[in-house]
Amino acid sequence: MMLEFRWPLLGVIIPVAIIACTAYGSHYFILRHHLSTTQQIIYECLASMIWASYALAIYTSPGEPPKNYNPKKGEWKRYCTKCRIYKPPRTHHCSKCNKCVMAMDHHCPWTLNCVGANNLPHFMRFLFWVIVGTLYLFVQFCERIIGYYNDSDKPIYLIKRSELIAVVVFTPIDLFILLSISLLFIRCLINICKGMTQIEIWEWDRIDSQFHSKRLWKSIRLNYKQLHGKKLPKLNTWTNKTPIDDEEYPLDDIMNQEENDELNSLVGPESTDTESHYRDDEDLEGECDPGADEEECDEGVDEDNDTVPQNFTIDDLIFPYDYGLWGNLKHFLGSPFMWLVPWSKPNNSGLDIEPSLDYKEDDQLGLPWPPDGGNQNITIPTPNDDELRSINNYSQIKKQLDPRYNAKRSNWQNDMGESLNDFGVYIDDSDDDKL
């Protein structure tokens, strides 16, 4: 859940107070007695990098879209009713900043600002310098603690009392900051390597959790028809894996008696019909030779808007803005030679971002991201007992019984209980209902 202060300014006052007390308190009470002048200058430069990157993360605009932006062909027409502009891809309206932010990552209560396309490098540098600073201090504190241990047989008056108290007070504070900021830094870095913002990771997890739901595919099929004026062609897998081949958790192997009882209490006694749920759709999905032309293909394609494709898995879904590890790092953080330079910027403005070559070559859906970006007002009846009994896969049954399986995008929560609202995204219902 997103942290919210009653007085938002506290979000900046608290870190400023902690950084100032820890950095300068440690210097005054401990470091100046043990470090050379040069080492102390280097330490103060390190502290300055923390202040500079923090100030830049606070004051740099995360990147607002131009007022006259017009969605290009093949993009969602997402209109922000607050800013009264069309949103470029990857843009979201922040309910805290009350403005649209390009490539919005999240709203950060500790910088009173959004983290977006334009200031993500500053935010990452801030986290990086805090980690370097707190790690350096931690090493110094450990040296002092080892020193006290080695001197434990000496009289107490030989140990500087103010220094001892400072080590006892600052060590746990420093360790706490080091661990918590490292976790946040690693999370953000993993996202960047994948080419996604935190919001897009959330979106991917949502699609993954609903991947075999009729709700998702009804929405995708309607979107496709609306955008291209024809039915979604048959989808193929490149991974040679199909939902029905997914034997990761076969029901018979994994279920012990306890789980069996639990499941029976939810869906009734187990049926002898073990035919896959997805097999039921087989007759609806027409066979289509990938080499056949479109019209030929269309004839064989199902008429049913609910149909879940058999031969298409989450691994076949391609995120449009994944440029590979190196490409993603450069896209979000700019030139590697400038990563540590306080004023350096990303390689893109957040506007005019081209889908990756992989996406252009291998995407089968032909829809902008997320593919169910429109047509969210779809109601799907919850699966009945017979439907559930026909699935011979425990993980699939678990997914289907999860209340999030058919949840609307605005109501969905990830495994950490985060909804779009927790990233600061303003949920505009009309945004979901229009293409």
Ligand SMILES: [Zn+2]
């Ligand atoms: Zn807006």
Ligand SMILES: [Zn+2]
């Ligand atoms: Zn914001």
